[in-house]
Amino acid sequence: MDTLKANLELFEKMVLIRTFEETVQSLFQKGAIVGTTHLYSGQEAVATGFASALQPQDLVAATYRGHGHALATGVTPQSLMDEMLGRLTGVCGGRSGSMNVIDLEHRLIGCFGIIGxxxxxxxGAAIALARRNGVAIAYFGDGAINQAYFYECLNFAAVRKLPVIFVCENNLYGEYTPWEDVTAGQIRARAEALEVKSETIDGNDVWAVQKAALASFDYARNGNGPVFIEALTYRFVGHSRSDPGKYRKPGELDAWKLRDPLIIARKRLVDEFSFSPQEVDAAEAGVKKRMEEVREQSLKAPSPGLKKLGSEFMELKRTGGGGA
Amino acid sequence: MSASQDELSFRNAIREAIDEELAADSDVIFFGEDVAEAGGVFAVTPGLRDKYGDERVFDTPISELALSSAAFGSAVAGLRPIVEIMFADFLFLAMDSLVNQSAKYWYLSNEQKSIPLVVRSAVGGGIGFGPIHSQVPISWFLGVPGLKIIAPSTANDAKRLLKAAIRDENPVLFFEHKALYATTEVREELTGQEILGKARIVREGSDITLVSCMKGVADCLEAARLLSEIGISAEVLDLRSLRPMDNEMIQSSFSKTKSLLVVEEGPITGGWAGEVISIANEVNNDGMKLWRIATEDRPIPFSPALENEFYPSATTIFESVRERHAR
Structure with missing residues (x-):
């Protein structure tokens, strides 16, 4: 693909994620979306940069803050917005809602509601992907590094030399609590202690993320074992819909907003990749217009009927185990 | 001596089932703690790693959560994993993976993918392992929609059920009672298609139904023999599958004998025996009114259109009572 066009598309993808999240928030405030939501605003460059390095056979696991990873990986905005609203046409038929989206057609093995x-x-996906030259990627936050999943799986992946990339998005807070208040030592040091290849990157510059992603996928795909990336970033919204973010340090949000991944990308598109400000504006306006159409269509989408309740089990497909 | 007449031990039945399924399907893999090089702490799986290689049969770190979740992830990505959790008491460390990841995936994904996963685990006491290596945690998992629970009582049936579990498209907990490993039977030829969820009558009787699983079935058979000497004819029902449970067979046997005793190796409070009693109660309760309203056996759906109809409500309570008391 044309490099210039690809660079503009990275920006468009991040605008798509930001606009999607703003739309979710407004629908939530109107009562059209129920339950809870965990928005990705501010962290768009991480999911977008890594997704740009995915091959068709690769697989992605994300978290309950997963709208951005889903969109970056290729889940359609329409099917995702329909899911937010619990509609029949949602990517999981309205069963999963915001926190647990699965879309195997687009390589998303799941957004997991339990941290870690x-x-x-x-x-686990990497065990299967090792057979077909694929790589699995796990996204998680700074809070997850204190879960058993983190230690057990980094060790497991390292001793089995599995092709998996562990991306810790350090947004400074585990839910409402500053990471350093509840975490001993430094984050990357934990992966280094297991001799897992590790790097800390600027998670708000999509090209810095992309560069690290390409190197990580190459390393993992070539049978060298797992990679750990700590991406430094910041969420511009509360942990979930009920969190006003009162725990933030004075001036912290404003300082990070100067490093908004969209601002950084816009500047680099103009300064380094020869786009005019008008071209960037037009691209942004185009994405926003399409999201407005998505929103309108979602609000008209049908609800699942009770006939769609389904079964707890998949029916037996193969021959049963009685015979030889 | 022909092959069909030789002895089959419970331990070898398990190994043969894994061996045959590894041979039949290259997507089947097997891993756990000490299962490959050492062949398992109960000496159930020797030789499989040498036969199938380290890519398909391997030892893991002592990390029950990681290995359960790795099995889940590998199943999502197309494999058919069998994992061993050495003692079922260790399953509690793997709860999130089993209950939230594997069991709910088929439903939550809107039926994009099921998780063909078998978790083998040794249960039960009577051989001096104490309180944290002897539990039978069936009831911990009984209320988890999306999981199947299998608990065989004999060698031939263990082989039959484990092969069916490996071929099933859903996550299956497969419990092996430690006291059964050394038991033997005359080998049977396995024929036909086994569908998980069926109980079996292992002794016919007319006065009482004795219901159990695993080691309890042999105990019930011996008790039935003793009862026959005092003129009581006991039917013995081997549940084989605890989830789903064979409601039909429980109810038909109880309809016949009008007396039913459940024998469970586990605490009486919250045990699976209570579930059997409830199922039996749903027929022939002769004017007594004792019944349940609960949610259906499915994960909780997100969509308000589905969730609003999911729970018991004043309306459903009212309708249910009105219907029963109008009789």
Whole structure:
């Protein structure tokens, strides 16, 4: 693909994620979306940068803050927004809602509602992917590194040399609590102690993420074992819909907003990749217009009827085990 | 001596089932703690790693959560994993993976993919392992929609059921009672298609139904023999599958004998015996009114259109009582 076009598409993808999250928030405030939501605003460059390095056979495991990873991986905005609203046409038929989206057609093996769950899922997927030159990627937050999943799976993946990339998005807070208040030592040091190849990157510059992603996928795909990436970033919204973010340090949010991944990308598109500000504006306007159409269509989408309740089990497909 | 007449031990039945399924399907893999090099702490799986290689049969770290979740992830990505959790008491460390990941995936994904996973685990006491290596945690998992629970009582049936579990498209907990490993039977030829969820009558009787699983079945058979000497005819029902449970067979046997005793190796409070009693109660309760309203056996759906109808409500309570008391 044309490199310039690909660079603009990275920006468009991040705008798509930001706009999607703003739409979710507004629908939530209107009562059209129920339950809870965990928005990805501010962290778009991480999912977008890594997704740009995915091959068709690779697989992605994300978290309950997973709308951005889903969109970056290729889940359609329409099917995802329909899922937010619990509609029949949602990517999981309205069964999963915001926190647990699965879309295997688009390589998303799941968004996991329990912190650390993505780490285990990707580790397991890597066992299968090792057979077909694929790589699994697990996204999780700084809070997850204190879960058993983290230690057990990094060790498991390292001793089995599995092709898996562990991406810790350090957004400074585990839910409402600053990471350093509840975490001994440094984050990357934990992966280094297991002799897992590790790197800390700027998670708000999509090209810095992409560069690390390409190197990580190469390393894992070539049978060298897992990679750990700590991506430094920041969420611009509360942990979930009920969190006003009162725990933030004074001035912290404003300082990070100057490093908004969309601002950084816009500047680099103009300064380094020869786009005019008008071209960037037009791209952004185009994405926003399409999201407005998605929103309108979602609100008209049908609800699942009770006939769609389904079964707890899949029916037996293969021959049973009685015979030889 | 022909092959069909030789002895089969419970231990070898398990190994043969794994061996045959590894041979039949290259997507089947097997891993756990000490299962490959050492051949398992109960000496159930020797030789499989040498036969199938380290890619398909391997030892794991002592990390029950990681290995359960790795099995889940490998199943999502197309494999058919069998994992061994050495003692079922260790399953509690793997709860999130089994209950939230594997059991719910088929439903939550809107039926995009099921998880063909078998978790083998040794249960039961009577051989001096104490309180944290002897439990039978069936009831911990009985209320988890999306999981199947299998608990065989004999060698031939263990082989039959384990092969069916490996071929099943859903996550299956397969419990092996430690006291049964050394028991033997005359080998039977396995024929036909086994579908998980069926109980069996292992002794016919007319006065009482004795219901159990695993080691309890042999105990019930011996008790039935003693009862026959005092003129009581006992039927013995081997559940084989605890989830789903064979409601039909429990109810038909109870309809016939009008007396039913459940024998469970486990605490009486919250045990699976209570579930059997409830199922039996749903027929022939002769004017007594004792019944349940609960949610259906499915994970909780997100969509308000589905969730609003999911739970018991004042309306469903009212309708249910009105219907029964109108009789």
């Amino acid at each position: 769950g993505s780490i285990g899922a990707a580790t």
